[in-house]
Amino acid sequence: MDLWIIICAMNVPERYPSKLLEDAVQAIGSLPGVGKRSALRLALHLLRQPNENVHHFAESIVRLRDEAKYCKVCQMISDDDVCSICSDNSRDKRTICVVENVRDVMSIENTGQYHGVYHVLGGIISPIAGVGPSDLTISELVERVREMTSSAADIPSEVEVILALSGDVEGETTSFYIYRQISGYGVRVSSLARGLGFGDDLEYADELTLGRSITGRQPFKP
Amino acid sequence: MDLWIIICAMNVPERYPSKLLEDAVQAIGSLPGVGKRSALRLALHLLRQPNENVHHFAESIVRLRDEAKYCKVCQMISDDDVCSICSDNSRDKRTICVVENVRDVMSIENTGQYHGVYHVLGGIISPIAGVGPSDLTISELVERVREMTSSAADIPSEVEVILALSGDVEGETTSFYIYRQISGYGVRVSSLARGLGFGDDLEYADELTLGRSITGRQPFKP
Numbered sequence: 331m332d333l334w335i336i337i338c339a340m341n342v343p344e345r346y347p348s349k350l351l352e353d354a355v356q357a358i359g360s361l362p363g364v365g366k367r368s369a370l371r372l373a374l375h376l377l378r379q380p381n382e383n384v385h386h387f388a389e390s391i392v393r394l395r396d397e398a399k400y401c402k403v404c405q406m407i408s409d410d411d412v413c414s415i416c417s418d419n420s421r422d423k424r425t426i427c428v429v430e431n432v433r434d435v436m437s438i439e440n441t442g443q444y445h446g447v448y449h450v451l452g453g454i455i456s457p458i459a460g461v462g463p464s465d466l467t468i469s470e471l472v473e474r475v476r477e478m479t480s481s482a483a484d485i486p487s488e489v490e491v492i493l494a495l496s497g498d499v500e501g502e503t504t505s506f507y508i509y510r511q512i513s514g515y516g517v518r519v520s521s522l523a524r525g526l527g528f529g530d531d532l533e534y535a536d537e538l539t540l541g542r543s544i545t546g547r548q549p550f551k552p
Numbered sequence: 553m554d555l556w557i558i559i560c561a562m563n564v565p566e567r568y569p570s571k572l573l574e575d576a577v578q579a580i581g582s583l584p585g586v587g588k589r590s591a592l593r594l595a596l597h598l599l600r601q602p603n604e605n606v607h608h609f610a611e612s613i614v615r616l617r618d619e620a621k622y623c624k625v626c627q628m629i630s631d632d633d634v635c636s637i638c639s640d641n642s643r644d645k646r647t648i649c650v651v652e653n654v655r656d657v658m659s660i661e662n663t664g665q666y667h668g669v670y671h672v673l674g675g676i677i678s679p680i681a682g683v684g685p686s687d688l689t690i691s692e693l694v695e696r697v698r699e700m701t702s703s704a705a706d707i708p709s710e711v712e713v714i715l716a717l718s719g720d721v722e723g724e725t726t727s728f729y730i731y732r733q734i735s736g737y738g739v740r741v742s743s744l745a746r747g748l749g750f751g752d753d754l755e756y757a758d759e760l761t762l763g764r765s766i767t768g769r770q771p772f773k774p
Contacts, residue, residue, distance in 0.1 A: 395601070408569055409570045433596065
């Protein structure tokens with residue numbers, strides 16, 4: 331009898347005391363990684379905030395969607411036609427770092443160690459997720475490399491394309507695909523160094539990473 | 553040297569390629585439990601969604617904040633002046649379940665076991681969080697009980713107030729405070745049964761819970 335009540339209770343659809351609340355919870359719950367319970371918690375939080383805060387919240391999201399552009403050169407999200415990195419004359423335009431998305435750009439920028447420009451693919455080749463080369467900005471990258479190498483100003487061997495994609499199967503596949511597309515132009519193609527992270531323990535490193543650390547060893551700089 | 557670079561990199565403030573993106577990330581990151589990284593992930597997700605979805609998302613949140621009301625009777629969030637539960641004639645108006653917030657109402661409603669009405673406190677007495685009795689709808693509850701018991705229709709002893717607050721110190725304090733306020737009206741005051749949860753193992757139950765399970769034991773119903 332008790333078990334039956336529990337099974338019945340589990341099958342009852344969530345009842346909201348207000349249609350407005352239900353709509354908001356459904357909207358927030360449509361975000362990736364936000365469950366129904368979190369969505370309800372967030373909706374009730376917003377309900378308790380000052381009116382102007384909530385309006386500002388909604389407005390900033392709508393403005394992002396409506397007004398954000400993609401840089402004509404590197405395809406990164408940007409407020410203008412050409413992003414702040416591509417229009418910065420102090421950056422080395424002959425070094426192009428190919429990344430999956432804008433988050434990777436921000437991660438690399440935060441290191442303060444890179445002074446070239448970027449190319450944002452907007453994803454990674456993944457047959458499982460149904461993402462093919464044509465869904466990404468690979469053709470734009472090839473065109474960009476072609477233009478650079480065909481202009482008199484740049485010697486192909488002085489142009490470097492860094493494939494800064496993740497180290498999983500999809501990343502390696504995408505890297506290999508891009509390499510085949512651009513290697514004909516005579517540019518240098520490099521990839522990120524793989525090895526032990528700073529502070530990593532040899533004992534707990536996986537074999538692949540440790541193996542790459544050994545084969546890719548570097549002269550010791552004291 | 554390496555360590556110095558890392559310390560420098562850690563102090564660099566996050567650089568966004570777009571002011572629009574930064575604003576949206578800051579707005580989303582202001583939600584409780586959403587960090588900067590998740591906020592960026594969500595902002596980029598919204599950027600990839602169809603325009604009308606994002607507008608609908610923002611609109612439903614603004615509408616919730618602008619148009620949601622609180623039920624005049626039970627203080628629950630509602631689309632109308634009186635909520636659907638309080639205006640439902642099949643519900644027992646002489647049993648009032650006092651809860652902390654609307655989430656608790658939904659949890660109890662989902663059990664399908666309760667047919668009375670509610671009173672939503674809008675929080676719980678917590679000196680640490682700076683929430684006192686006057687921040688809650690306790691005076692509205694007292695007034696509600698007073699009106700019910702003073703009207704000719706209801707015999708005080710037929711009115712029941714269920715204190716369905718959480719079992720922690722704040723919950724117990726709030727329950728005790730409310731009990732002192734309403735006990736003078738001669739209504740019955742009860743609290744939720746405490747004991748082992750369905751499927752709980754005796755071995756792993758804490759002493760307080762198991763103790764309450766024993767003292768509050770019930771006749772066996774086969």
